[in-house]
Amino acid sequence: MAESLPPSGHRYSTRRNTRKRSLEADEAQKDQPAEKTAGKEGEEEPSTSKPGEIDCAICLQSCVHPARLPCGHIFCFLCLKGVFRSCAKCAMCRRPIPRNYLETPDLLEIPMPASAPSGDEEEFHWFYEGRHGGWWQYEERMSRELEEQHKSGSDKFETIICGHLYTIDFANHVQFRNDCPFHARRILRQRPSLVEKRGVAGIK
Ligand SMILES: [Zn+2]
Ligand SMILES: [Zn+2]
Incomplete structure (x- = not known):
């Protein structure tokens, strides 16, 4: 039975109060009314934006x-x-x-x-073995993709990581780059609180 996922709320904030750059994200917002700032030019954007x-x-x-x-x-x-x-x-x-x-x-x-509402069990996440041992957590989007593929019952699937085509092999609990299949690394599905992880996606 599929449960609907809560909104992920992947918002970010900048450390510095850097002005928003002209990116495609701005394009996506063009149909929204622009925020009018009554102040004179050069004034900081309201912190609520x-x-x-x-x-x-x-x-x-x-x-x-x-x-x-x-x-x-x-x-x-x-x-x-x-x-x-x-x-x-x-x-x-x-x-x-x-x-x-x-x-x-x-x-x-x-x-x-946002953490799961109290009463719910902690979600499973996916981890891969580091080159020097230990477990790294897949970044959120990849972890979700693995979980969806795993739940759909597929044995393996291919995906692009860091610009390289990888095979995620659920049956053998490994991942490997398709151009060097003998360097397989183990993968793990576990609740994050039970894994002593080194970090997320190679970011310490
Ligand atoms: Zn640039
Ligand atoms: Zn990207």
Whole structure:
């Protein structure tokens, strides 16, 4: 029996009061009435205004773990990681990405998703084995996709992670990159409170 999922509420807020950039997210809001600010130009936006979800120009979905480049453009951290090795340039403006960016990414803060109402059991999440052992939690969207695929009864499915095609093999409890299938890593379905995890999606 399928339960309807609660709204995920994946809103983020910036650490600094950075002005919203011209991104596709703005386009999505164009049919909404613009907020009128009575104040003179240059005044700060009212703190009550919420920034919309930002679309990632690489995966064309709303950003997961949004990271801001020095040029101001924002992408999913994992999408940036995926393109970084092949082309260390911003996908929007082509400005070079600093070589050490992935070690010190400017991650935008994401409020934790609302916890399940009391009485409900903790949801299952998905984890993968790190290169040096330990468990990493899949980022939220991928974890949900794994759970949906798992519940639908599929043995395995393919998905893009960091720009590479991976196979998630439920029957053998592993994931592997399709171009190097002998480097399989274990995967785990568990309630997060029962897993001593190293972090989420390689972000410490
Ligand atoms: Zn993305
Ligand atoms: Zn840029």
